[in-house]
Amino acid sequence: MTLVPVTYKGGIYQHDIIVDLIEDLGGYVVQKHIIAAEVVLQCFVPREDIELIRTIAKPLFGEVTDSPLVGTEIAVVSMSLEIHHLPHPSCDIAEYVRRIGAKSNMVSLARGPGKRIAGLNDEERDVINEHDIAVYLLGNFETCIEYKVPTLRRGIEVPIILCGGPDEETLRRITNPPFDGYVGNVGRFMRRTKESDQLEKLDEIIAEITRVVEKTRDAIAKDPLSVSPARLMDLIREKMPDISLVTSPTPLTVQMRGLRVKLPYDRYAAPLRAIEIEDGIKIGDVADVVPSRMRDYILVKIHPFSETNMVI
């Protein structure tokens, strides 16, 4: 059974039918938003059952769309929190990515701006490495990008998509070794992205992120994870009732290779490791439960099949 990420949008009336259906089919609801009288469900469902969900959702005026970024956590790396970079373009991009299902976090660097003075500290590096993908939003000058990029990518192990003012060919030329993705002509600007050409540029960023996500998913498929992150999320939600007391919008954030649990590490790490998944196999047996650099959260890194020799 292959689970694919989709988004369901429909009215609040009888939406629990859809939630039950997804769960009965063996799918998982990753995020649920209720906005006025509308419900948005970001979920993983079996590929062969999408048509069934569509058929049942039809009388409820619900629609199911592909959302390749559901179940990913993306770091939008802004060079600073100053007016120069916020709210445009950093927030525009972070928000656009969120609309199609990704959980995006903005990571702003303490010493990101400038040419010679730009730097990346260990906390920033570790926080970026906790994500599935990093989208670097750089400035308008190729001279500066060429100079500072080696410093800013040092120690980053996740795929990086580089966005900058120069065109894509120039970005490719000035960066060595190459990045995983490039989007040119998106540097620093100080106006809201609302014109059609600007929105096309945002779509281009989404397309590039999707391409890199698909590539990573293919790599994971070759050596599958011991347990699906979405399944772990469901299990933790069931076995650890305290998670319902967390006020964060996504107390359990699903990633491609694990998940972030927004509970204090010191109190909850040991009980989390001891949660039984199936047949006496515990979370601690198939995953590393480590402290996150983001606040005092817990990070669950699921081992692949090649390390544990089991897939649950």
Add this chain to the structure above:
Amino acid sequence: MASLEYFEVECPERLGGEYYRQITNDVLLDHNLLKVIEKLHIFIDPKVPVFVAVGTLRKITTIVQVRDFANVNPLEGKITLVLSEETYLAPMLKRFWETFGKDHVEQPDRFTVMLYDVKATPGEIEEMIVADPSESLFKDLIYAFRCIAPEGFRLRQEKFSREKFSFVASENTIAEDIDTVIAEKFALIGVKP
């Protein structure tokens, strides 16, 4: 930028220059400074790196008086002011409190202010100056150029006068011969430094 007589962005990187032209346009428009600046020349060299902006200013004589945004109606020992906009409400109230005392000033709602037992005539009240936008002009201009200049360029040198201004920003110590560069750029807009 139709209201500027001259506007140029000079940069060795063509595309970077175009982006900065757009940024300058957006920032000046957002801060409502287009009508203040007459000529503007920006020079950016990311290799050095340095950002230089030189320009001339228009004469601003617009002081804001009570009559510009309020109707003054005298009636039976009290004067009622009906406001058409509340932008200058706070400085106007402050001025009234200073002049007449808080006991004589009342504000029943957002757009109405009443003055009781004041010695001033309605004409005098209409002519009271409540704000002078030119007071904060240099502050606004410096803030706008800080927004326009690349963020990492944190070492700055600003010279603002009633007629002209220069703004230099860099990441490194500003070169000793920067005045020569400023003079060159002023020459391009036909101004003697």
